[in-house]
Amino acid sequence: xxxxxxxxxxxxxxxxxxxDNKMFEAKDKKVVDGSVPLSLGIxxxxxxxxxxxxxxxxxxRWREKIRNSTPLHVVTMSEIAAxxxxxxxxxxxxxxxxxxxxxxxxxxxxxEEEEIEGDVNEIVRKEDTRVTSCGAAxxxxxxxxxKHVIKKDLEHLPxxxxxxxxxxxxxxxxxxxxxxSYSLESKLGDCKRAAFIRxxxxxxxxxxxxxxxxxxxxxxxxxxxxxxxxxxxxxxxPVGIAGPMLLDGQEFTVPMATTEGCLVASTNRxxxxxxxxxxxxxxxxxxGMTRAPVVRFGxxxxxxDLKFFLEEPLNFDTLASVFxxxxxxxxxxxxxxxxxxxxxxxxxxCSTGDAMGMNMVSKxxxxxxxxxxxxxxxxxxxxISGNYCSDKKPAAVNWIEGRGKSVVCEAIIKExxxxxxxxxxxxSLVELNMLKNLTGSAMAGALGGFNAHASNIVSxxxxxxxxxxxxxxxxxxxxxxxxxxxxxxDLHVSVTMPSIEVGTVGGGTQLASxxxxxxxxxxxxxxxxxxxxxARQLAKVVAAAVLAGELSLMSxxxxxxxxxxxxxxxxxxxxxxxxx
Ligand code: ADP
Numbered sequence: 001x002x003x004x005x006x007x008x009x010x011x012x013x014x015x016x017x018x019x020d021n022k023m024f025e026a027k028d029k030k031v032v033d034g035s036v037p038l039s040l041g042i043x044x045x046x047x048x049x050x051x052x053x054x055x056x057x058x059x060x061r062w063r064e065k066i067r068n069s070t071p072l073h074v075v076t077m078s079e080i081a082a083x084x085x086x087x088x089x090x091x092x093x094x095x096x097x098x099x100x101x102x103x104x105x106x107x108x109x110x111x112e113e114e115e116i117e118g119d120v121n122e123i124v125r126k127e128d129t130r131v132t133s134c135g136a137a138x139x140x141x142x143x144x145x146x147k148h149v150i151k152k153d154l155e156h157l158p159x160x161x162x163x164x165x166x167x168x169x170x171x172x173x174x175x176x177x178x179x180x181s182y183s184l185e186s187k188l189g190d191c192k193r194a195a196f197i198r199x200x201x202x203x204x205x206x207x208x209x210x211x212x213x214x215x216x217x218x219x220x221x222x223x224x225x226x227x228x229x230x231x232x233x234x235x236x237x238p239v240g241i242a243g244p245m246l247l248d249g250q251e252f253t254v255p256m257a258t259t260e261g262c263l264v265a266s267t268n269r270x271x272x273x274x275x276x277x278x279x280x281x282x283x284x285x286x287x288g289m290t291r292a293p294v295v296r297f298g299x300x301x302x303x304x305d306l307k308f309f310l311e312e313p314l315n316f317d318t319l320a321s322v323f324x325x326x327x328x329x330x331x332x333x334x335x336x337x338x339x340x341x342x343x344x345x346x347x348x349x350c351s352t353g354d355a356m357g358m359n360m361v362s363k364x365x366x367x368x369x370x371x372x373x374x375x376x377x378x379x380x381x382x383x384i385s386g387n388y389c390s391d392k393k394p395a396a397v398n399w400i401e402g403r404g405k406s407v408v409c410e411a412i413i414k415e416x417x418x419x420x421x422x423x424x425x426x427x428s429l430v431e432l433n434m435l436k437n438l439t440g441s442a443m444a445g446a447l448g449g450f451n452a453h454a455s456n457i458v459s460x461x462x463x464x465x466x467x468x469x470x471x472x473x474x475x476x477x478x479x480x481x482x483x484x485x486x487x488x489x490d491l492h493v494s495v496t497m498p499s500i501e502v503g504t505v506g507g508g509t510q511l512a513s514x515x516x517x518x519x520x521x522x523x524x525x526x527x528x529x530x531x532x533x534x535a536r537q538l539a540k541v542v543a544a545a546v547l548a549g550e551l552s553l554m555s556x557x558x559x560x561x562x563x564x565x566x567x568x569x570x571x572x573x574x575x576x577x578x579x580x
Contacts, residue, residue: 051089054082167197174201182230191220191231199232219512227508239464239517240264245271246279247409247544254545255517256460263456263549266556270548273421277413280547282540286406287532288333288349289357289501291365294386295379296343303344306376307337310346322371323364329353329531330360336401338388345388347397353531356404356468356503358391391471398474399448404501405539409547410494418491422555426484426491432558433482448477451495452557457549458500461542465521466514467502474499475542480550495547502542504534 061079065072075083163171170188173179174197179187181201184194199210213233220231242264243253254271256264274280297303309315316335323332334349348368352360362384369381390397397403418426441450455476462469478497485492505526508514518524521541523534555561 047089047092050085051093054086054089057082058086163200167193167200170197171201171204174198175204185224191224195220195231195233198230202232222511227511237463239513241520242267242545242548243271244275245541245544245548246275247540248282249279252521252541252544254461254541255464255520256457256545257463257517258456258460260456260460263460266552267457267545267549269421269555270550270552271545273413273417273551274411274544274548276421277411277417280409280411280544282407282409282543284405284407284536284540286402286498287351287404287536288402289352289361290347290349290389290401290403291358291361291384292345292347292386292388292390293365293369293384294343294345294382294388295369296382297376297378297380298342300339300342302376302378303339303342306344306346306372306379307339309375310335310337319368319371322367323348323350325367326363327360329355330357330364332364343382343386345386347388347401351532352503352535354504354526354533354535355506356471356501356535358468359506390474392468392473394447394473396447398499399477400498403474403499404471405536406498407500407539407543408494408496409540409543410492411547411551412485413491413493413551415489415491418555422551422559423561424555424559426489428558429491429493429554430482430484432554433480436554436557437480448474448479448498450479451476451546452480452550452553454478454480454495454497454546454550457546458542461545462502464514464517465502465504465538466508466511466518468507471501475501478546478550480554482554493547493551495543495550497543497546500539500542502535502538504538 058079061082062072064070065074170179170184174181174184181198184198185191188194188197196215199215203210210232214236215233218234223231237257237259239255239257240263241253241255244251245254254267256267258264295303295306297306310319316332319335320332324330329352331351332348333351334347336347336349338345338347348361348365350357350361350364365384369384372379385391387393387395388397389403413422415426418424418429422429437450437452455472458476459469459472461467462472462475467475475497477499478495481492481494481496483492484490503509504518504523509518509525515524518534518538521538523538523541525534527534
């Protein structure tokens, strides 16, 4: 069937494409198995016959001359012709062992034409083959590679095989320091390519391979200017689920990103114990993000003047209207001051809707500082954050006053559930809690650490839902209480967490994976009906998951199962095997 362009016998498109594919297959086969086309087969046959015939003829003539004592250099016309044919066929046959003899060049023109009409995927596949066949060397600059590398290839090929001439130039510029690595996104206008080039340059500079750190499968545009600078890939963390968690009459499946074996399984067991006991109840006590700048005066008296001004209830409305200017959601709630000599620390607290709120509160604080400068021109703003906030550090101010969402969550676990599901007794749980979480932590001088492992659950849920993992520090402040109730039969368990800092908009929450986990909890993005209710719900879920985690781990410890289960689920045998 003639499937060439312009043929009068051109078949329907469907047949045409499939026939083209067959032709591609047939041609590929020819090239791959190295079989010789007909014309070449005939000429090979002729030259082989000529070569062996003239060789035989010349050897026979040589033997006769030796027998008849005829000088060898005396040659007849037929011998001259035979020598000529011998040399010619010999040269031809030498070529038989070289690539040029079976060179498929005669096909390249046809190939061009067929590629134009052929299936697009097939063309891409063929181009891929050529690119890869160039070898894995990063320095490969062959024209074939350069011409045929198309953007699509980046998605499918290992990094080292997909370098265009342009890429190569940019990489060299980064390696030599001519182009700063951080400027690649703005210079290239393509975040994925920037990450790819930065990564190859980094491998060349350090001589260290980044194999295993994935590059593909991530939307680099989505992190530009908000989540991560100078990306070279992304780290994978498995996400497990614990639940259903029955909380305030609603069921939640809690996503947890962790590499700690046992953690999800244990939290899941706690969820089960809570569920079959009728669920947990939570109350949000406070919701306000804080920022505390430090300002300095010439005297302690002037610092005190500002303190009294800021804490005067009559001034609050004016200050609030100045603070609230910069956001629809940031609403000033409170100002608390602390003096250290001539220095004043001003802790602003505001609601932040569904955002975790650090940016929002900082903008509001800046408005107020600018406003105060008119009445307090001698005020020297040392820093927008003076650590009295206090962000990402253990601090009593957060433990006592709260920061972000303050939540208390409780459940009553029935006696038989404590026995059947948690494999322990109410009395031993109550005793362990008193001696470990309360007395033991007091002995250790704990600050907000009156719990068994709140930070385990907080970190895992934070990572899964795109929270700032560094805020795990204060978000894990928690006091776990356990008491025997109902005549000592059942267990009342609670967690009180004064500073859970979470949001469902902004930061990492908008990234695809994290956003999917928020969606699983039904708290993705901004709540359209009641701003802030998604973030508040998320804080309650965090507290409930901590409650489940506390119950399960405390039970494991009181039943003496902890070491056993960790040996089973939380111990890598790979390294041990190699060391053995
Ligand atoms: P953060 O203050 O936590 O650092 P961002 O400033 O990154 O968060 O994100 C908050 C942004 O989201 C603000 O620009 C805000 O106007 C917007 N936004 C939209 N809907 C909401 C909402 N329901 N609650 C809070 N912020 C919202």
